[in-house]
Amino acid sequence: AQKVTQAQTEISVVEKEDVTLDCVYETRDxxxxxxxxxxxxxxxxxxxxxxxxxxEQNEISGRYSWNFQKSTSxxxxxxxxSQVVDSAVYFCALSQYGGSQGxxxxxxxxxxxxxx
Amino acid sequence: DAGVIQSxxxxxxxxxxxxxxxxxPISGHDYLFWYRQTMMRGLELLIYFNNNVPIDDSGMxxxxxxxxxxxxxxxxxxxxxSEPRDSAVYFCASSPARGPGQPQHFGDGTRLSIx
Numbered sequence: 001a002q003k004v005t006q007a008q009t010e011i012s013v014v015e016k017e018d019v020t021l022d023c024v025y026e027t028r029d030x031x032x033x034x035x036x037x038x039x040x041x042x043x044x045x046x047x048x049x050x051x052x053x054x055x056e057q058n059e060i061s062g063r064y065s066w067n068f069q070k071s072t073s074x075x076x077x078x079x080x081x082s083q084v085v086d087s088a089v090y091f092c093a094l095s096q097y098g099g100s101q102g103x104x105x106x107x108x109x110x111x112x113x114x115x116x
Numbered sequence: 117d118a119g120v121i122q123s124x125x126x127x128x129x130x131x132x133x134x135x136x137x138x139x140x141p142i143s144g145h146d147y148l149f150w151y152r153q154t155m156m157r158g159l160e161l162l163i164y165f166n167n168n169v170p171i172d173d174s175g176m177x178x179x180x181x182x183x184x185x186x187x188x189x190x191x192x193x194x195x196x197x198s199e200p201r202d203s204a205v206y207f208c209a210s211s212p213a214r215g216p217g218q219p220q221h222f223g224d225g226t227r228l229s230i231x
Binding site: 033035037042043044045046047050052091095103104106107108109 | 149158159161164172205207209217219220221222223224225227
């Protein structure tokens, strides 16, 4: 069975703190993709990053960085020097390669609140 | 470039009424997805289409739900008759061809309230 677990339901930090959002996944596939999406208070879902199962390189984009570790089935997301505008619900998602191609399986999300 | 366009943004209707949600995918995208988001169940895939053909509708909750894609630029999700438990945010998303590694681009969602 495929599953994505985001154990942190809510996180609250003060502006400029670093924060890491955890994501653990389960899959039997050897080829798969992992995604992070952001849902700000306005409600839309915004694509942030995609990673395939063969690429374990970490990625940095400005204040955002992602740590993919196949050995622990984790794909964690770190925001450095958080800002109030980072307040949102963040979803981790898994997509399998075969079978029901394109089906995204989402975690329950982590609500991040950044206080000024 | 225009993103995925959903209408209406908000819908409030009484139990038993027919509800139709609409979606225009990004031009050139071959895959279209309908999701439902609730507090209890999170984001769930209802159905998806490839080149206008329904591929997997196993997430459609019951026969009251139906979805169509008459052409590459338009899809509808219909609920008839609606019930209060259908209240949720419904998202449409699209992605280009070439497989599941392509990110899905979401519309702004339709917030549906059934009274």
